[in-house]
Ligand SMILES: CC(=O)N[C@H]1[C@@H](OP(=O)(O)OP(=O)(O)OC[C@H]2O[C@@H](n3ccc(=O)[nH]c3=O)[C@H](O)[C@@H]2O)O[C@H](CO)[C@@H](O)[C@@H]1O[C@H](C)C(=O)N[C@@H](C)C(=O)N[C@H](CCC(=O)O)C(=O)O
């Protein structure tokens with residue numbers, strides 16, 4: 337009743353969209369108030385009104401001259417908005433990808449493949465992409481209201497498929513409560529975000545919530561090599577169809593063996609439904625074989641011919657800032673990568689080591705919201721690399737020196753150089769290459785991927801521009817005669 341009568345009233349307003357953040361309200365928006373972890377946005381109504389809001393949705397009466405629709409809880413507000421937009425999520429084929437590492441690689445690649453035959457959208461760490469347009473997002477997984485606004489636009493633009501990354505924070509904060517997924521993909525569970533979730537088990541519990549959002553006839557795609565595989569299968573069992581993938585277990589629905597992987601890409605034999613297929617992909621290193629299986633699985637599950645799916649993988653374009661390889665003139669290589677947690681960094685450095693007899697240099701910073709991880713990351717990089725350059729990566733309100741001091745605490749002191757300015761840190765690392773002939777050396781520039789900003793505040797609304805790791809590498813490599 338309440339929902340219906342509010343919908344009728346809302347439809348009489350000339351509203352343009354719904355907005356959860358008073359600082360982003362545009363004229364014509366309806367401002368949706370809620371209680372967050374730090375703020376109660378019912379207190380930000382004045383700002384929303386000043387910015388041109390034409391109405392409010394709140395969970396308690398708010399003193400204003402604008403129409404205010406009071407809902408019994410935030411979940412009901414989300415449901416109202418979903419109904420207003422005629423449930424855009426139900427008009428899309430939704431694929432949700434979760435896991436500690438690999439979400440962006442899998443989700444973005446899948447989007448690029450699907451987009452070749454059906455209009456597809458991507459939301460995740462790289463922002464939002466559909467209908468030839470790209471937009472930035474504050475979060476990997478947007479809040480429910482932003483998500484509904486985006487999906488409404490997708491549907492209006494004729495998009496049929498939507499591949500999205502689903503973070504553990506989003507699952508914990510009910511950002512995807514409006515979603516029902518046709519396919520869910522679980523890549524892996526590593527050591528991450530314990531600062532937020534409190535324990536590894538709570539982190540796992542958050543990830544498992546994605547299984548609850550899978551449609552009864554949906555497909556759950558699960559990495560059988562990951563210790564969380566059984567827990568996910570248990571959570572899915574009652575209702576869904578399960579496809580597993582593995583590089584170790586021939587019992588998996590998709591099994592890759594043997595595998596050869598390097599900086600240039602990977603090749604493997606895919607075993608699927610009793611047949612074997614030769615697969616090659618430009619995605620480098622062993623962990624991208626796992627990602628390749630996670631990309632192939634939904635294609636096969638939805639009836640794509642194996643030969644066609646494999647062909648898509650072969651011609652995949654690089655994922656921005658994920659293992660992007662830049663060949664330098666003296667035989668050395670620079671790699672721009674997004675690895676920023678212990679598992680991804682140690683995995684990446686070890687994989688690079690397997691494929692070079694040269695030196696491995698690493699440029700790395702730790703973001704202000706991960707200060708707890710700084711010591712471990714500093715130690716790991718200094719132990720595994722020949723030399724590391726500790727620098728700045730999104731200080732988010734902390735003094736870069738505070739973060740750098742933490743990074744140094746357990747690092748091997750004669751194997752690190754500290755340079756807070758990221759551009760100078762990269763230039764310093766590259767200067768080692770240009771001083772002498774260092775064939776086969778590899779420079780890893782980690783943690784920022786394609787980002788062209790440094791967040792200076794925790795709310796991510798304040799940032800300083802940054803040229804971007806790839807551009808900085810190219811500029812200094814060119815100046816040092818390492819690139820034409
Ligand atoms: C710790 C955390 O997850 N915080 C998220 C959370 O913020 P919060 O609950 O503290 O929000 P709040 O400050 O209390 O504000 C409550 C409400 O008031 C609004 N507000 C707030 C201030 C104001 O001036 N005006 C205003 O209207 C806010 O928009 C919000 O709707 O809810 C917000 C809205 O959904 C998120 O944007 C915010 O993400 C912050 C920016 C963030 O950095 N989160 C990270 C930890 C995160 O979520 N990361 C994952 C990816 C992790 C990974 O895999 O690497 C992600 O999905 O992005």
Ligand SMILES: Nc1ncnc2c1ncn2[C@@H]1O[C@H](COP(=O)(O)OP(=O)(O)OP(=O)(O)O)[C@@H](O)[C@H]1O
Pocket residue numbers: 435436437438439440441442461476501523524623624626627657658659673674675676679680681683684
């Ligand atoms: N399957 C994987 N297993 C381990 N490491 C991986 C895997 N896939 C990618 N990585 C490493 O982790 C980095 C981040 O990858 P990607 O951006 O795809 O993951 P993500 O889950 O989206 O990360 P984030 O949540 O931090 O954005 C890569 O740049 C690579 O070094």
